[in-house]
Amino acid sequence: MIISTNWLAEYVSLSASADALVERLLLSGLNHESTRTIGSDTAIEIEVTSNRPDCLGHIGVAREAAVLFARPLHIPDPRLQEAAVAAAADIAVEILEPQICPFYSARVLKGVRVGPSPQWLVDRLATVGVASVNNVVDVTNYVMLECGQPLHAFDLAKIRGGRVIVRRALPGETFTAINHKTYPLTDAMGVIADAEGAVALAGVMGGAGTEIASDTTDILLESAQFAPLSVRAAARGLVLASASSYRFERVPDPAAVDWASRRAVAMIAEIAGGHVSRGVVEAGHLKVSPATILLRNGRVAEVLGIEIPAERQQAILIGLGFVAETVDGAGSRWRAPTWRRDCWREIDLVEEIARIEGYDKVPENEPIAARPVAESARERTLRRASEVLVAAGLCEAMTRSVVGAPLEVTASPWGDTPPLVCAPPLVRGADRLRRTLLPSLLEARAVNVAVGAQRPDLFETARGYLARSADSSGQASDDRPTAPSPVEEPLLVSFVIGGGFASAKGLAEAVLERLGLVAGAVSDARVVVRPVVLDLFAPGRAGEIVLERPGRAAERVGVIGEVAAAALAAAGLKDSVAAAELRLDRLEFAVDMEPARCRPSDFPAIERDVNLIVDQAVPWGDIATAIDDGGGVLLEECRLVQVWTDAERLGAGKKSFVVSLRLRSNAGTLSGEEANRTVEAVVAACGRQCGAVLRA
Amino acid sequence: MAIESFVAELEAFREAASESLGRVADGAGLEQARIEFLGARSGRLKAIQKLLSGLVATDRPAGGRHFNEAKAAVTALLADVQERLVGGGAARPTADAIDVTLPGDPVRLGHVHPITQTIRRVQEIMARLGFESVDGPEVEDQWHNFEALAIPAEHPARDPLDNFYLAVARGADPLLLRSQTSTVQIRVMENRRPPLRIVSLGRVYRPDTADATHYPMFHQVEGLLIEPGTTMAHLKSVLRQLASSFLGGDVHVRYRPSFFPFTEPSVEFDMQWGGRWIEMGGAGMVDPAVLAAVGYDPDEVSGFAFGLGVERIAARRYGVADIRDFYRNDVRFLRQF
Known part of the structure; x- marks a missing residue:
């Protein structure tokens, strides 16, 4: 909303400078956008929040200024000199759809001379960024910018059948607006129709067929209430927002409907001549029901933390247009002004008093009591995971939660229900909520490779989104607030690095x-x-990490693998890449954050290497378990030194694990004999459990 | 051991040291001699020191005196030699001297994303004020994203063009990607009774065209305090402490009345940064309708809430002109933080 300071002076006389005005308005709720000098006038652009349609007119802003600077407010009282002929003789009004238009009023002017506007009017409109059209249209714009009520002037001679009907648009109906573009309408939109068809898009824009032209002599002036929802449907659906639709979406003052009509008709008659027909033709019911609100004594202090004297509170409310109905020991009772639909509760009055008094009056050194707070298991889990990956040289990435189809073709490691789809897409082409972060990280890596960034090893911690299949939740259509959401959001930590499986696994x-x-x-x-076999990873080069806990079913908590050639190619990567994804939401409950560790032994260790020969098919994991079982408490560490095959020296289908064992006791220095016995036990366990033999 | 033999040992030690040090030609030789004669672990003086305990008790004070004299003499000799070497040594580089300007062995460090760093900073400050961090779903239902926050069905904020609705529904209402983290506050209030101090944070989604200052996905940090007797003065005091901790003690904060459905009174707060007022976020006293919606009695408890856009703060804090850089994940960018 742009305010002209010259215009504002019609309603309130301020001695303050434009800058001082801007500052006070800013600190009472009308945020400042810009100030420009235009000729002898100053244009102040302010931001008006959606709850304050009254400030979409100069009078509303003047009222704020009058309260802030304690000046009287003067609002003109338009008087009409009406001719003997009745408006109803020329026009009838009918509302078929009260949900779209609760109230409609029409006034008639005859014998008007359409022409250029006087210079003062052209200048006023120019200051607020509105181009002059002619003396009739300019007045309708002027009055809208004065009081916030949109108006529309029709050429009465072009209204066919002498009647206007407010109805829903018909299926297939089209409408040519005053911008001479034709729009297809839907039944969510309202139209003003004459006997033959739509002549205006209700609350949004007039039609080309009935616009005021140089040869127009008789005018129908519309002042009405249109419902926000249908106005918004039309303005957004047709991408045809106007100053009128903007105001109707915010619900202007119902009491201004008649004021604006009288004001405009009087101004047109004065500027463009003509005779005002007697009376106003109306349809529907104008709903004016201002709230009556009790303000309890002491309530302002309870909310704000400061005392504001009762007289000051009352002066503020009266200045804003509230009317005191009763004042007694318990509090005061106020009737809200018709233009303040947003004020209907006690807290609304408190806010009005607070914003005019100024929040700078509220102290900012009020102590609050100390309260203990601990990091949650999830926070600690996240932070620890991130610490490890950063220490390992990876950079944290942030990628979009919603991805395009090419990234989502790969199946998720976390279930095979199809991805959730959102509308509109997050960005062009990206409308699928991702089930895994890995494709996004591959894409981010490719961006880095393309710009030649070195070692772009990235990790990310974020959520995935999984639709629960109907049978797994059992009650996906349940709408009780306690019912499980049909969407599961695993907390994932994922990384993509250059290298092979072992790098990612490490x-x-x-x-x-x-x-x-x-x-x-x-x-x-x-x-x-x-x-494990997963589309994202090369066959035979992927593993799943499974968490086993006593008394619970084992569950997958992570996947690791070398990225499949197809996935690399899809991301535009050439060099081999390994990746892993962990489910922190499944790990956080198993995490041992304060483990009770043992004191390290003070006694010396003995190192022994063993060379175990097994069948090719035996995985290291089995040998490791057997070594663990055989080594018992004396086995401090078992390290795999080498894996090798040699058909001649080991035999076909065999492989050798060279293992270094570190043995140590907590109780005393280990003897060579004890060490030998332990190694024998290890070898025996490996033989028993995996068929391993010691290589001589 | 007789004291005479002990003194003789010391004499021999001094002679050997003197002779050896006389031959020293460079720093390495000096160090070698130092270790040989004065080394703390296995130097020759150390060996002699052990002999002290072999003296009869009455000889020990005298032995100790001789020992200290010998030690001081050799130490002084060592210092003389060192001075001799250094005096003319600057011009004579030794064979194993290194070029100290050569690069060190590189250590590759990872980097935490600047958005995460900013979130953690706010979390840390708020934790000191007793606010606990909480988390909630990003896919939300209409109750938590709108209704409980006093945003009724006809409110423009619920327009399909202004939200990312999903095809999946809970009951009759389609789910959506949350447009604010206030949803988490509702969830916490539904499950807990006051007193309550929480910070909710995470990703939120609004259909904005991506440009230098907008992105359809961004991060919010929102604080909520519900305790009996809470006033606007408490809100301002907490935000003052947040501002002072984040930006420094003398930062100016100002409050402009604003409008949010879930707070009343509502304000926006700005902080003065580099001579300009920067919009930091919105705040207000929790609307009585919101308290009632979660089953609290608005006459018994009151509270305040505030929200910050993390990208905006991070961009300002690090001088990032285009917030899209935060999501490009170019490691050359990320490694600067």
């Missing part, structure tokens, strides 16, 4: 270790990695 294991999840650790939870 990093994933480091994260798990930082969370206290080490195989065979003190915690009763244990993670194992098993081969």
Whole structure:
């Protein structure tokens, strides 16, 4: 909304400068956008929040200024000199759709001379950015910008059949607006029709067929109430927002409907001549029901934390147009002004008093009591995972939660229900809520490769979105607030790095270790990695991380793999890439954040290497378990040194694991004999459980 | 051991040290000699020191004196030699001297995203004020995203063009990607009783065309305090502490009345940054209708809420002119933080 300071002076006489006015308006709710000098006038652009349609007219802003600067407010009282002929003789009004138009009024002027507007009117409109059209249209715009009520002037001679009907648009109906573009209408929109068809799009724009032209002599002036929903449907549906639709969407003062009509007709008669027909033709019911509100004594202080004297509170409310109905020991009772539909509760009055008094009066050194607060398990899990990945040299990425079809073709590691789709798309082509972060990270890596960024190893922590299948939730259509959401949002930490499976696995294991999840650790939870087949990963080069806890079903908590050639190609990557994704939402409950660890032994260790020969098919994981079982408490660490095959030296179908064992006791220095016995036990366990033999 | 033999050992030690140090030609040789004679672990003086305990008790004070003299003498000799070497040494680089301007072995460090860093900073400050961080779903229902926040069905904020609605529904209403993190506050209030101090944070979604200052996905941090007797003065005091901790003690904060459906009175707050007022976020006293919607009695408890746009603060904090840079994930950008 642009305000002309010259115009404002019609209603309130201010001695303050434009800058001082701007500052006070800004601190009482009308945010400042810009100030420009235009000729002898000043244009102040302000931002008006959607609850204040009264400030979409100069009078509303003047009222604010009058209260803020304690000046009287002067509002003109338009008087009409009406001719003997009745308006009803020329026009009839009918509302078929009260939901679209609760109230419609028409006045008639005859014998008008359409022409250019006087210079003062042209200047006023120019200051607020409105181009002059002719003396009739300019007055309708002027009055709208004065009081906030949109008006429309029709050429009465072009209204066919002497009647206007407010109805819904018909299926297939089209409408040519005053901008001479033709629009297809829907039944969500309202139209003003004459006996033959639509002559205006209700509350949005007039029609080309009935516009005021140089040869127009008789005028029908519309002042009406249109419902916000149908105005919005038309303005948005047709991309045809106007100053009128903007105001109707915010519901102007109902009491201004008649004032604006009288004001405009009087001004047109004065500027363009003509005779005002007697009376006004109306249809519908004008709903004016201002609230009566009790303001309890002490309530302002309870909300604001400061005392404002009762007289000051009352002066503010009266200045804003509230009417005191009763004042007694308990409080005061106020009738809200018709233009303040947003004020209907006690708290609304408190806000009015507060914003005029100024929030700078409220102190900012009020102590608040201390309260303990702890980091949640989820926060700690997230932070620890992020710490490990940052320490390992990865950068944290942030990618879009909603992706395009090419990224979503790969199946998610977390279920095969199809992705959720949103409308509109987040950005062009991206309307699928992702089920895994990995394709987004591949895409981000490709962006880095394209610009030649070195080692673009990235990780991200974010949610995935999984539709719960109907049978898994059992009650997907349940709408009780306690029912489980039909959408599951796993918390994922994912990374994509250059290198092979072992690099990704090492990093994933480091994260798990930082969370206290080490195989065979003190915690009763244990993670194992098993081969898995997933579209995203190369066949035979992928594993799933499974969390095993006593008394619970094992569940997948992560996947690791070398990215499949097809996925690399889709992302535009050439070099091999490994990736992993972990479900922190499944890990956070298993995490051992304050483990009770043992004191390290003070006694020396003994290192022994063993060379175990097994069948090719035996995975290391089985050997590791057997070594663990055989080594018992004396086995401090088992490290895989080498894996090799040699048909001649080991035999066909065999492989060798070279393992370094570190043995140590908590109780005393280990003897060579004890060490030998432990190694024998390890070898025996490996033989028993995996068919391993010691290579001589 | 007799004191005489002990003194003789010391004499021999001094002679050997003197002779050896006389031959020293460079820093390495000096260090070698130092270790040989004065080394704390296995130097020759150390060995002699052990002999002290072999003296009869009455000889020990005298032995100790001789020992200290010998030690001081050799230490002084060492210092002389060192001075000799350094005096003319600057011009004579030793064979194993290094070019100290060569690069160190690189350590590759990762970087936390600037948005995450900003969120953590706000979380940290708020935690000191007793606010606990909470989390909630990003796919929301209409109750939590709108109705409980006093945004009725006909409100323009619910327009399909202004939200990302999903094809999936809960009951009759389609779900949507949340447009604000206030949803989490509702969820917490539904499940807990006051007193309550929480910060909700995370991704939110609004259909804005991406440009230098807008992105259809962004992050919010929202604070909520519900306690009996809470006033606007508490709100201003908490925001003052947040501003001072974040930007420095002397930062100016100003409040402009505004309009949000879920707070009343509502304000926007600006902070003065580099001589300009920067819009930081919105705030207000929790609307009585919102308190009633979650089953609290608005006459018993009151509270305040505030929200900050993280991208806007991060952009300002780091001088990032285009917020789309935060989502491009170019490591050359990320490594600057």
